[in-house]
Amino acid sequence: MQSLKTERKIVKDAARKHFQEIEKVGQDDKEKISELLQQVLVKAEKVFSLDNNIKELLCNEEPSDEDFSEEITEEMNFCTEVTKYTNKCNFLLKKNKEAEAEVKNEKRKAPKNFNLPKLEIKKFDGNVKHWINFWGQFRKIDENSDLPDEDKFQYLIQSTEENSPARNLVESFPPSANNYEIAVDQLKTRFARDEVLIQVYVRELLSLVLSQHISPEKSGSTEVPKSRGGSRRANKTCTKQFFFGKRSKNGSG
The missing domain is CATH 1.20.58 (Methane Monooxygenase Hydroxylase; Chain G, domain 1)
Known part of the structure; x- marks a missing residue:
């Protein structure tokens, strides 16, 4: 032992x-x-x-x-x-x-200093066609949780053209934190409704297609239509041909 x-x-x-x-x-x-x-x-x-x-x-x-x-x-x-x-x-x-986890977390939060050109938001003029480009940039401000709503409201005012329908709509609300979301919702209701955006872009697309279809390069003719009626008939004919294709005299495809 x-x-x-x-x-x-x-x-x-x-x-x-x-x-x-x-x-x-x-x-x-x-x-x-x-x-x-x-x-x-x-x-x-x-x-x-x-x-x-x-x-x-x-x-x-x-x-x-x-x-x-x-x-x-x-x-x-x-x-x-x-x-x-x-x-x-x-x-x-x-x-x-x-301590290691805290350091990693701080590194993750620390802003990356890249020498990138400064981005400037193009001011929204109230034209529906410009809404998507405008909101694609402004939403970075809208979704920034560190930025108070009263500051977002000031950015929203500055991001609309003076005397435009968009600026008039935004300025119809007193600039406060409580009114920021209301102003944004009203802008979306007026300028960002799906049916309106679809309508506008379909018109633009159709106008582009028709202009290319009846251009002198496509038709091989440099003759300008003599009357409005002739122009309308040409546009109607081109539209039918675009959507339905050319048909033979006997109606077969």
């Missing part, structure tokens, strides 16, 4: 050297802390195993209450030390991990 106690003392002394190192280690030295924690756990496991062997031998020898009490007290004291320093290591590792 004495040999077991000697071995246990050697292992405990080695563990207590690690305890001293833990007291001195820097809290940012994650690798060293992890290494010390592992070494403490290995030696503690060895000591606890020796404790069990010694207690078994003591029980076989029918020790006095004093001897047994002394053995239990020594075991509990060492267990308390192990708990203290393993907790300290775990605390330092957790703190280190939180």
Whole structure:
């Protein structure tokens, strides 16, 4: 049994050297802390195993209450030390991990300074055709959660042309945080309805197709129509040909 106690003392002394190192280690030295924690756990496991062997031998020898009490007290004291320093290591590792996460989060939030040209929002004049381009730029301001609504309202006023229908509509509301969303909703209701946008772009597309279809390059003629009636008839003919294709005299495709 004495040999077991000697071995246990050697292992405990080695563990207590690690305890001293833990007291001195820097809290940012994650690798060293992890290494010390592992070494403490290995030696503690060895000591606890020796404790069990010694207690078994003591029980076989029918020790006095004093001897047994002394053995239990020594075991509990060492267990308390192990708990203290393993907790300290775990605390330092957790703190280190939180600090790393905070640094990563700050880097993610930090604005990237690229030398890009300054973007200027083209002012909206109230023309439905210009709404999509305008809103595609202004929505970056609208969706910016860090910008107060009263500031967004001022940007909205500045982003509309003076004396235009859009500016008149926006300025019909007192410039306040509460009125910002109301002003935006009214702009969308008047200038951004789907059916209106579709109508406008279909007209534009049809006008482009017809102008290309009856252009001198396509028709091979430089003759200008003599009357409005002739022009209308030409446009109607071109429209039918575009949508339905040319038909032969007998009506077959």
